[in-house]
Amino acid sequence: MSNLREELRSGLEYLHTVTELHQRVRAAHPTFGLYEASELQWYWTIPRPTDDVDQLFWFDDDGRPAAAMVAVDFGDGVSLVYDAPMLIVSVMPDLSPDTIAHMFDRGLAHIAELGIDAVELEVDRADAVQRQVLFDRGFTVKEDALIECWLDIGDRPEITPLHDGYRLSSRAELADRPHHMAGPRRPKFHERLEQISLYRPDLDLVVLDANDEPAAQAIFWFDPSTATGSIEPVRTYDGHQQRGLSRHLLATGIERLAELGASRVAIGYEPDNPASGPFYLSLGFEPHRRTDVMAGPTRQLDESPNA
Template sequence: MRHGMLSGLERLAAVTALLQRIRVEAPKSGVWEAADPQWWWRRPRATDEIQTPVWFDDDGLPVAAALLTDSTQAWSLDLIRLPGLTLPFDDLARPALAQLDQREATVEALVPVDDLELAAFYEEHGFAREDDVWSGWMPASDRPAVAALPAGYRLVDRAGRGTPPHPMAGRNGPDVEARLRQTTLYDPRCDLAVLAPDDTVAGYALFWPDPLTGVGLVEPVRVEDAHAGRGIGYAMISAGLDRLAGAGATTLKIGWESERAGELYTRLGFTDLQTLATYRRDVT
């Protein structure tokens, strides 16, 4: 086994392959899908060019990685390891922790509540458990029927809408679509927006089919406040789940942080829940 210090798209490709290996071996273990770090690539980050380790087996296939991601309010430190691998978390995380020690940044991590070894690692390194968040799973065959939008609203995707600014550009910058198209799992047919009667964006959601694992991930979902409470979120997500199934997804996944979002997603059929604990280390 060997490791390399990778950054940018090279690291993204390796981490994508690692997460796909994990999902094939363990259908619901861990925290992330291969599409998650591809979604994080949507805008430039300070962490893009910071080298962090990816470990490979003798066949050159990735088996573990330490991933730093500079988010808006905190950095994330994700330790990803193939099931059964005995590589200690301390060895895996050491270069990433050294990078964090050079910066005054709050750091967060998500840990499945039943992963006592990973939780112990973060606690030993000064992280404290805070709020819980959730993921929900559903067989694609159990997806709800596509719901109708309110009168005057219409659904569009990036494959057919042409060249207007991407609906996520306001929150993620003008390069969001170009960055998404650099990833391997982005599908413009599954990049949806709901337009209001005046053609302004009422909501958007991105659906990620993974042909290798069969998992279809929903990330993100947004309904603008002025259009909330009209059933737009339910209709948009039901349409996206149908597109994921059409793209070959056999299992569907979504994550949430609030009870309100959880109520919507359970109504859609996401009832196989996983609880994840947020661990946080504040700037000292």
């Protein structure tokens, strides 16, 4: 891994490459890394100013992606939030600490050249290497991020009955009507769903109420190359809570992942959410890691603004 080649990629080429990288990471280790291949594909459903930004990748001698530092704008989707876009850091498990330190230097310098002065990123609390590299470069812990949980498919929950007045459906069955998540924030939602390789309409589930309106929703993702499932996003609409809709929805989706061959399923939640944690644990998920958001400058002290 010492002779990695740098390359910049943007647009759909970036998306395909970062997907391949995350699949390689998951194939190399069942739980290493903070991101599943589906996550950045899901981010793609909202057009962002960073979509066309040159993103920095490293490739091994066989031309396979080995690492990436990707800036993603989670702002309003209109103007680049130059003060602090998120830096998505993904590396293969066998990269050395010196290589990771070098990558951060190169990655932060590249982002500084784009005119971005600061970034935030999610970091595993147990990742001493990345945390020390970031502390050495002026980063600080800003806030809690997520608790990541995993479910072994053999421990999946039973499917509970659906509350009277509701029915479960999927986008495979509702293709003749607009997607319930389309709207001003996702102006090209249908078009972008067709561009991502891991999206399956039969795993895009929605509970409909007596008026045929969405009451709860979740998208389940299956990566056949790694036998990994993930769930994002999950939502129960106002006025429909405490009726067991999410339990039926998630148990059904997890069962479909099992039927496709998933061996484990990932889900995450914010630690300050009082409902999500106990609910996911009651389904059989187990906490695996906790992460922080760290924030810091892209330009280091020994760099001049005109460098």
